[in-house]
Amino acid sequence: MQPTFELSSTSRECSARTGVLRTAHGSIETPCFVPVGTQASLKSLSSEEIRASGTQLLFVNTYHLHLRPGEETIKALGGVHTFMHHDGPLISDSGGFQAFSLGLGLEHGVGKIADIFPDEEKRTINFAKTAKSLVHVDPDGVTFRSHVDGRKLRLTPESSIRIQEALGTDIALALDECTSPLSPKSYVREALLRTTRWAGRSLEAHKSKRQLLFGIIQGGHYRDLREKACRTIGSLPFDGFAVGGDFGRSKREMVRITALVMNSIPRDKPRHILGIGEIDDIFRIVENGADSFDCVMPSRLGRMGHILHKSKIKDQRSTISFTYDITKKVFSKDSKPLDEACLCWVCQTYSRAYMHHLFRTRELLGYRLATYHNVSFLNTLVGDIRRAIRNNSFIKLRNSWLDS
Ligand SMILES: [Zn+2]
Structure with missing residues (x-):
């Protein structure tokens, strides 16, 4: 066995x-x-x-x-x-x-x-x-x-x-x-x-x-x-x-x-x-x-309109966050996908402007698409981590995400 x-x-x-x-x-x-x-x-x-x-x-x-x-x-x-x-x-x-x-x-x-x-x-x-x-x-x-x-x-x-x-x-x-x-x-x-x-x-x-x-x-x-x-x-x-x-x-x-x-x-x-x-x-x-x-983080954040992406944001307390708030006005005319490197079907299909609109109008589709992207994004990252461990490049990958 x-x-x-x-x-x-x-x-x-x-x-x-x-x-x-x-x-x-x-x-x-x-x-x-x-x-x-x-x-x-x-x-x-x-x-x-x-x-x-x-x-x-x-x-x-x-x-x-x-x-x-x-x-x-x-x-x-x-x-x-x-x-x-x-x-x-x-x-x-x-x-x-x-x-x-x-x-x-x-x-x-x-x-x-x-x-x-x-x-x-x-x-x-x-x-x-x-x-x-x-x-x-x-x-x-x-x-x-x-x-x-x-x-x-x-x-x-x-x-x-x-x-x-x-x-x-x-x-x-x-x-x-x-x-x-x-x-x-x-x-x-x-x-x-x-x-x-x-x-x-x-x-x-x-x-x-x-x-x-x-x-x-x-x-x-x-x-x-x-x-x-x-x-x-x-x-x-x-x-x-x-x-x-x-x-x-x-x-x-x-x-x-x-x-x-x-x-x-x-x-x-x-x-x-x-x-x-x-x-x-x-x-x-x-x-x-x-x-x-x-x-619960990727799904909970997704429902709040917080989108995971590979760009580190540090707040005043030096807390690292890899999210942005799609409900902010700055995204209302943004034709880019949620994350430009993400291969999930949401990022291949919909723009930030459309996602912004869905959240502003509280359309149910917005919650679903943001959840899908966030979960998919984390699963992809962990897949990259597995590959990096096998190739002995884990520290390099970690530093590319966490180091300023
Ligand atoms: Zn995506």
């Missing part, structure tokens, strides 16, 4: 690597960008467009699909691949991230993507912006109050696995508890103990032979706790590992944590980084040995 994951090349310049991850719905070349289709839908794109955009692996969300339409409905309809008419590999999360986003995320007023790196300085909690937690975590699992209708939902390591097996995704994640960058260390330590116990219970509960199961490395931004997670969870017989946030209070900390974990978990298993996917972050985590990473 072929191994699930095979390394095909390792960079001579850094810890970057390429490989192939085999799943029941096809092989994935790594490094791989994973767009997020929370409700079994990459917002505004058809399944045909998801594949055409170069997407190799798509994230779907256990908590949200459990709420609506329910995993038993999806199972009765042939599983999530048939349900959403998608024959490519799918990965589901465990619901653990919702324990954060609807719990500590709400209480601390921090998100994983939007402001997890608020700035390089110590952040204080703005209680005016926070809300009451919808989550209660106990040693056995997580109790949610549904954000849709207020009913109580219970998630344990066993029920999370049962839901993901019913969905029929290709890769499942073990239930974990994601802590906030603002959680005290004593809480992060307790949460890690729970996550470690839940990892063992998830492995025991998991029966599917067609579905891979990844363990999640937690430990927040504390070096000793991350090392402990790598030793304990990293030694369990998972098919691969995902690294969960909190990744600290700055991008520098995120890179430090990624490097530490990548050096401490088995090299022969695939490593996924949860919720990271801005272009500068992608180069940094791949450089340190990450094989895949998911992020």
Whole structure:
């Protein structure tokens, strides 16, 4: 039998690597960008467009699909691949991230993507912006109050696995508890103990032979706790590992944590980084040995009219951005494509002026075209990264994007 994951090349310049991850719905070349289709839908794109955009692996969300339409409905309809008419590999999360986003995320007023790196300085909690937690975590699992209708939902390591097996995704994640960058260390330590116990219970509960199961490395931004997670969870017989946030209070900390974990978990298993996917972050985590990473960024930004392109913009805080705002008046008569080097069908077909018009008039087509371009743009970039790793020119490619 072929191994699930095979390394095909390792960079001579850094810890970057390429490989192939085999799943029941096809092989994935790594490094791989994973767009997020929370409700079994990459917002505004058809399944045909998801594949055409170069997407190799798509994230779907256990908590949200459990709420609506329910995993038993999806199972009765042939599983999530048939349900959403998608024959490519799918990965589901465990619901653990919702324990954060609807719990500590709400209480601390921090998100994983939007402001997890608020700035390089110590952040204080703005209680005016926070809300009451919808989550209660106990040693056995997580109790949610549904954000849709207020009913109580219970998630344990066993029920999370049962839901993901019913969905029929290709890769499942073990239930974990994601802590906030603002959680005290004593809480992060307790949460890690729970996550470690839940990892063992998830492995025991998991029966599917067609579905891979990844363990999640937690430990927040504390070096000793991350090392402990790598030793304990990293030694369990998972098919691969995902690294969960909190990744600290700055991008520098995120890179430090990624490097530490990548050096401490088995090299022969695939490593996924949860919720990271801005272009500068992608180069940094791949450089340190990450094989895949998911992020809502390209689709969320696309719907806001923020277009990815290869031209770096630095704001006053020196935050690097590779986007521009198509709704700005300057694009109203611009006949150029969204990105002049992009080969996606949107860039081959439509002008900035037309896209500007669609967003100004709030036409649905604009959201779809911008999402398609952004996802396709990132998939193309990650394809270029794979080629560069194989040719030992990764650092040159990284510098061509990130250096001023
Ligand atoms: Zn394009």
